Amino acid sequence: MDTEALLLTLRLALSTTAVLLLIAIPLAWWIASGTGLRRAFIRAVVALPLVLPPTVLGFYLLVALGPLTAPGRLLTRLLGHPVAFSFSGLLIGSLLYSLPFAVQPLVSGFAAVDIALIEASLLLGASPLRTFRSIALPLARPSLLTAAVLTFTHTVGEFGVVLMLGGNIPGATRTLSIALYDQVQDFDYAAANRTSSVLLLIALVSLLAIYLVPGTIGKRDDLV
Amino acid sequence: MSDIKSEIKSDPAPHLSFQMKHCLGAFSLDTAFELTQPWTLLFAPSGAGKTTILRAIAGLLRPHQARIVSYSSYSRISLQNGETLTAELVLTDTAAGTFVRPHQRSIRMVSQNAALFPHLSVLKNIRYSFFDRVRNPEERKQNEADLKAILALCRVEHLTAKMPPRLSGGERQRVALARSLAASSCTLLLLDEPFTGLDAALRDELIADLRVWLARRSIPVLSVTHDISEAFRLNAEVLRLDNGRITAQGPAAAVLAEERNRLLAQLRGDH
Numbered sequence: 001m002d003t004e005a006l007l008l009t010l011r012l013a014l015s016t017t018a019v020l021l022l023i024a025i026p027l028a029w030w031i032a033s034g035t036g037l038r039r040a041f042i043r044a045v046v047a048l049p050l051v052l053p054p055t056v057l058g059f060y061l062l063v064a065l066g067p068l069t070a071p072g073r074l075l076t077r078l079l080g081h082p083v084a085f086s087f088s089g090l091l092i093g094s095l096l097y098s099l100p101f102a103v104q105p106l107v108s109g110f111a112a113v114d115i116a117l118i119e120a121s122l123l124l125g126a127s128p129l130r131t132f133r134s135i136a137l138p139l140a141r142p143s144l145l146t147a148a149v150l151t152f153t154h155t156v157g158e159f160g161v162v163l164m165l166g167g168n169i170p171g172a173t174r175t176l177s178i179a180l181y182d183q184v185q186d187f188d189y190a191a192a193n194r195t196s197s198v199l200l201l202i203a204l205v206s207l208l209a210i211y212l213v214p215g216t217i218g219k220r221d222d223l224v
Numbered sequence: 225m226s227d228i229k230s231e232i233k234s235d236p237a238p239h240l241s242f243q244m245k246h247c248l249g250a251f252s253l254d255t256a257f258e259l260t261q262p263w264t265l266l267f268a269p270s271g272a273g274k275t276t277i278l279r280a281i282a283g284l285l286r287p288h289q290a291r292i293v294s295y296s297s298y299s300r301i302s303l304q305n306g307e308t309l310t311a312e313l314v315l316t317d318t319a320a321g322t323f324v325r326p327h328q329r330s331i332r333m334v335s336q337n338a339a340l341f342p343h344l345s346v347l348k349n350i351r352y353s354f355f356d357r358v359r360n361p362e363e364r365k366q367n368e369a370d371l372k373a374i375l376a377l378c379r380v381e382h383l384t385a386k387m388p389p390r391l392s393g394g395e396r397q398r399v400a401l402a403r404s405l406a407a408s409s410c411t412l413l414l415l416d417e418p419f420t421g422l423d424a425a426l427r428d429e430l431i432a433d434l435r436v437w438l439a440r441r442s443i444p445v446l447s448v449t450h451d452i453s454e455a456f457r458l459n460a461e462v463l464r465l466d467n468g469r470i471t472a473q474g475p476a477a478a479v480l481a482e483e484r485n486r487l488l489a490q491l492r493g494d495h
Contacts, residue, residue, distance in 0.1 A: 114339070116335065116337060116339040117339055117341060117342075119284055119326070119335075119339070120335070120339035120340075120341070120400075121341075121352070122284075122325075122326040122327040123282055123284075123326055123327070123331065123332060123333045123404075124332070124352055124353035124403065124404070124407045125327055125328075125330065125353050125407055125408070125409070126327060126352070126353060127327055128327065131327075134341075134352075135341060138343050139342070139343060
């Protein structure tokens, strides 16, 4: 069992989930709070990773974050090493790749919050920020869990972007899915079987959380 | 407060002046009025634009063209030498580009569907905007007493531990009213048919108590109804709205006499 790859995978998935929720919550709230061309465009961009081959995304990121572009050179100077083929590079790739999996459930969750409750809160003198914190966020809590679990599992299962952007450096960019690919290339089916089992287990346990917690799917428990 | 029913004042100083033109599809609203009385009733058939007017006052709606100005109650207190201080607060003025956002208006509204926060208990709903961050124990005691009085006034003391989805329609409306009364710094209370779910005896008691409570704090009310009997019972100043226009303003007996005779004639069966 490749413990180094397992730890790296979990670290990447947890970091991606944490950072992505911070980005996705305000973004989803903005998208859900109106209509129009700007919102439609942002939604389309956010959804792109769903339909784009991961290798395309990985290739663009490789070029953009590499020494060929100004932002890439700036990032390299700031970090002291190239972003590509490093953990921070993987993180950036994962954030973009998993973006729709975090944003979509949150948009649905926020859109389902009754606008009358938001208005009631404002008319009691609560600021928009307090209204968001005290009303919208707690009522969309089930979607928050769904977004977190989907982002986590999706990052664990990521392959194409990691391969293009991270290379295959043990301890730095070699995640479980890459390790599995190597094991199969080496005809080491026993090791590949163990790696696959671990990936399957992580996915199953994470998804179980969505279905076990009341309210995430189906009826809300307080309305039964 | 011996006779709470006859409190129409002769003082013509308005606490709110309202002028708005707004189109909703084929329906157009073009109204102007001033509120001068402690309790004003907006009487109109369904779909005449009552809720639109309330939403414009509360700031939930940006009208195409409007000027809405509030004169806070303290600013109308007469000084010793007979002068009256009037400080106006422009809430909406489309010509000048002024628009005060709803949470900064100090206007409370109880909507028809109550809109209680489903994830908070009744008490937490009522305390949502209740000012209780005082350190001074004396003030704190006073605050708690105020809150108790509001719970008693709205007849919701026995409901405080319940969750909103488990309340009946009438209970929800009473909790929503308590929540609005408990919110600090209210300069105008808007009521959108808030007594429809209550039985007659309870409703009359509650309205009487509410009037006393509001009068003590000089908080004026604009309430909305399409029920003519409620208009007569309240005996407040009535604004009559028809097809998006104000057609009459005055005491209920004067403004709604014709309507009442028509309804009575209908009841007797002689058209």
